[in-house]
Amino acid sequence: MAVSKFIEYIDDALEKSRETALSRLFFTYEGIPYPVTMCTSETFQALDTFEARSDDIVLASYPKCGSNWILHIVSELIFTVTKRRYEYPEFPVLECGDSEKYERMKQFPSPRILTTHLHYDRLPWSIVKNKVKILVIFRNPKDTAVSFFHFHNDVPDIPSYASWDEFFKHFMKGQVSWGSYFDFAINWSEHLDDENVKLILYEDLKENLATGIKQIAEFFKFSLTGEQIQTISAGSTFQAMREKSQETHGAVGPFLFRKGEVGDWKNLFSEAQNQEMDAKFKECLSGTSLRAKLKHDSYCQN
């Protein structure tokens, strides 16, 4: 897979992270904190003019909810159908990189895969206007927070938090890259029943990968045999992706593909933190259809 640009971009961001203290890691754009190592306000301004195509593929998620997982699955689906490897001529996260990238992207062949951690309301208007298909992956907030913490504290070049307790406080206040999980969830919850939007749960994908891949294929109208789905499924397990992670993602690979489990939060959350997050979940999501869709009672309870 021609991912050298992809790895180059990640290595470059890590290089910048090495020289950046945690206190200087974020800048705020329209009220949301983003990492200075990956985003700039010039790029956000340029993003407003991004011209989406109706056959683009958008993969949306809050950080650490499985974005690289669905990116891999969708890339494999495209490869199986077209027999052409999806190249990564740019880092796939739409809002990351230099402000010229949208000009360069005009030359890329369809279908272009655009991943994003943005709120629905902050997507470029052309995505909404062209009814571009959007696959959104959600993961329970407790495992998401734990994954986020480990990423900061395990990757040598990324600024660490003093402790899990310290990170938890920041996560709950939304003072982390791409802001609050809960604001992201509230914002997307209104659009999950839109015709061009499909929700998939990390936990469901974990429980039955082949079924999830089949649903994704159907949503994007990729026609595959059962055998082809099984082949993609075998290459998309956590173990399979972790084994190849250095090849696909460079030095950060083994840290990114860390554990890949449901319920790891139980190893870090105190009872007080557990209750605090349950209360926040209830406060933010009880009025939304996402509350039931996230299967909170199955994945977030002891």
Ligand SMILES: Nc1ncnc2c1ncn2[C@@H]1O[C@H](COP(=O)(O)OS(=O)(=O)O)[C@@H](OP(=O)(O)O)[C@H]1O
């Ligand atoms: N195939 C597969 N199966 C199960 N879990 C997987 C898989 N691929 C990625 N992951 C897990 O997803 C977590 C990383 O999420 P993201 O890819 O969204 O991270 S990022 O925001 O793009 O940095 C991270 O979660 P944790 O292991 O809990 O830290 C990855 O391990």
